[in-house]
Amino acid sequence: MPTPPKGPRLGGSAAHERLMLANLSAQLFENKSITTTLTKAKRLRPHAERLITFAKRGDLASRRRVQAVIASRSRTNKSIVHELFENIAPVMAERQGGYTRITKIGNRKGDNAPMAVIELVMEPVSPKQAVVKEAEKAAAVAAPVEEVAPTEATETAEVAETEATETVEVAETEAAEENKA
């Protein structure tokens, strides 16, 4: 869990901040994407992601904990809790954190406040990054071992991105140089 921020609360008091964060996260779960100030978006991110973690756990105790935050006063918000547990949590099941995305959209007309869009990352987890990481790891393992490794590395490189291929090529040239010496 991230450390609580120092300095002034959003809206002036701790109670006001708590209410604002609860309302913002409820709206985020209802609409999947909200436009707010950058400061609020940054404060909202850990708060909302923690609620999603509870939702992924999915048992009655965690549902009541989320309800205590989002729907403690308004009974209509219970449908949002339902939405979070039934629709959002399954989408996030494969994702290990990073459930929200903040994009800056420039300053607001009127008070020049920096604005941002915070949205739920509903896309499926792309396997690309995992493959690249795996290929890089394979290349790193292949570099010290001389003979067997390059063939293995090239096999993985076919699947992987060009970036990984470059590292493999470097590893291969290094291995070749070592063979010459």
Next chain:
Amino acid sequence: MAVPKRKMSRSNTRARRAQWKATAPTLVKTMENGRVTYSLPHQAKVVTDSAGTELFLEYKGRKVADA
């Protein structure tokens, strides 16, 4: 309450305002469809059609919000 004793002269007002300066924003240079474009870093851009009507905000090839 403390109040100014004298009216501030036009000259003094203008001398103060002459110190207001605008600073150029730092931009990033990118190639888009073979054309060089300058944009603010880490910020969504407005996508316009050929007539110049604002369509939506885009960041890294992803639609962010309506304009």
